[in-house]
Amino acid sequence: MAIPFEVKAQHVMITGASSGIGLAFAHAFAQLGANLVLVARSEQVLLNICKELNERYAINAVAIAADLSQIGASERVYTQACDLGLTPMVLVNNAGFATYGRFEQLPLDRQYDEVMLNCMAVVEMTHHALPAMIKNQQGAIINVASTAAFQPDPYMAIYGATKAFVLSFSEALWAENLDKGVRVLALCPGSTDTAFFEVVNAKEASVGKRMSAEAVVNIALNALDRNQSYVITGCLNWLLGQLYRFLPRAMTLKIAKKILSPQ
Numbered sequence: 001m002a003i004p005f006e007v008k009a010q011h012v013m014i015t016g017a018s019s020g021i022g023l024a025f026a027h028a029f030a031q032l033g034a035n036l037v038l039v040a041r042s043e044q045v046l047l048n049i050c051k052e053l054n055e056r057y058a059i060n061a062v063a064i065a066a067d068l069s070q071i072g073a074s075e076r077v078y079t080q081a082c083d084l085g086l087t088p089m090v091l092v093n094n095a096g097f098a099t100y101g102r103f104e105q106l107p108l109d110r111q112y113d114e115v116m117l118n119c120m121a122v123v124e125m126t127h128h129a130l131p132a133m134i135k136n137q138q139g140a141i142i143n144v145a146s147t148a149a150f151q152p153d154p155y156m157a158i159y160g161a162t163k164a165f166v167l168s169f170s171e172a173l174w175a176e177n178l179d180k181g182v183r184v185l186a187l188c189p190g191s192t193d194t195a196f197f198e199v200v201n202a203k204e205a206s207v208g209k210r211m212s213a214e215a216v217v218n219i220a221l222n223a224l225d226r227n228q229s230y231v232i233t234g235c236l237n238w239l240l241g242q243l244y245r246f247l248p249r250a251m252t253l254k255i256a257k258k259i260l261s262p263q
Helices: 020-031 043-057 073-083 108-136 157-176 196-200 213-225 235-241 249-260
Strands: 011-015 035-040 061-065 090-093 139-144 182-188 230-232
Touching: 011 020, 011 073, 011 108, 020 035, 020 043, 020 090, 020 213, 035 043, 043 061, 061 073, 073 108, 090 108, 108 139, 108 157, 108 182, 139 157, 139 213, 157 182, 157 230, 182 213, 213 230
Parallel strands: 011 035, 011 090, 035 061, 090 139, 139 182, 182 230
Antiparallel strands: none
16 A cells, blocks of 8 residues: 655745646645645736645745746746756646647637647656656655546547546556655546636536536645556546446547537
8 A cells, every 4th residue: 555645845936826736736735735836927926825725824935927938938947947056856847728629610729739748748757857856756746637648638638648647647657656656646536626628618528517616726736646557537537437348449439529529
């Protein structure tokens, strides 16, 4: 049985921390006594969140504003955190977004940014953070993937592909670091009650009942305690994630297309 992961007095970096799952992670780790480095594009929103967390939980939360889809941003953020004496021993790669529609009709630059944020920012931030964790023989990385990682997603082709990348990448690192004292978890939530679907601007992208961000985070932390390589939130989401094991790929694609087709 894995030993529960201790975060009290640890430095935790959370990307995409201004709302939704990222903000729920911030509250959860602050409640556990961790100090926080919160990263998002909206500096004033982050500053307000840090003020609230510091007052409510008596921890040290700092804000770093950055657009992680930009080349070099991840290195700048990590270096700034280290310069502040906040080298993260826990990293939550949560920042990401989706586009919805026919691939050839969506702006290429928007889809490029989607790949850069959902994939490359995860790779770069992990590459910066992992050596210190291995050196200290302790640490954890939580990469927020999605149930979209388990099958291609018509009309959300880039999003599904990026989340499949995150899942595969995370599981590989979990295996590489089994004897290094570092845990790696791919969190695969289904529909969650966040602003995600307002950004996507498509009700078709929301499949099933939405789970609260707090419930998603609680499941993630329990899975981290058990040192799982990935976790799917919710029984129905888990069942949907197994379809590819029992049905021909063409059939699962047709089902996904029917569910995600524009209404």
